[in-house]
Amino acid sequence: MLRAVDGYAGATLLQRRASAGVEIVVITWWRSLEAVRAFAGADVDAAVVADEAASLLTRFDRRARHYTVEMQDAIAAPGRRGERA
Numbered sequence: 001m002l003r004a005v006d007g008y009a010g011a012t013l014l015q016r017r018a019s020a021g022v023e024i025v026v027i028t029w030w031r032s033l034e035a036v037r038a039f040a041g042a043d044v045d046a047a048v049v050a051d052e053a054a055s056l057l058t059r060f061d062r063r064a065r066h067y068t069v070e071m072q073d074a075i076a077a078p079g080r081r082g083e084r085a
Helices: 033-040
Strands: 010-018 021-030
Touching: 021 033
Parallel strands: none
Antiparallel strands: 010 021
C-alpha cells in the first residue's frame, strides 16, 4: 500500500472516455525525488505498476515523468466524481 511508503503524499486519478475505451492518468504526489527513488529504485523514470493493476489495463506507459509544482491555485476541493471540466 502506497500510504505506508515514507515520502508518499497522496494520489489523483483522472479518467476520460476515449474512442478505444477509458483513458486513465494517475498522478502520485511525493515529498521529494529522493522519496520517489527510495520507492522506485535508481531508475526513477521506470514506471512502478502493481501486477494486479497491470493485469486490468490494456496498455500503460513504461516510463514515468516527474514534475515540480511551481504554483497551485485551488478555490475549492477538486471536482467530485462524475463532474465534467
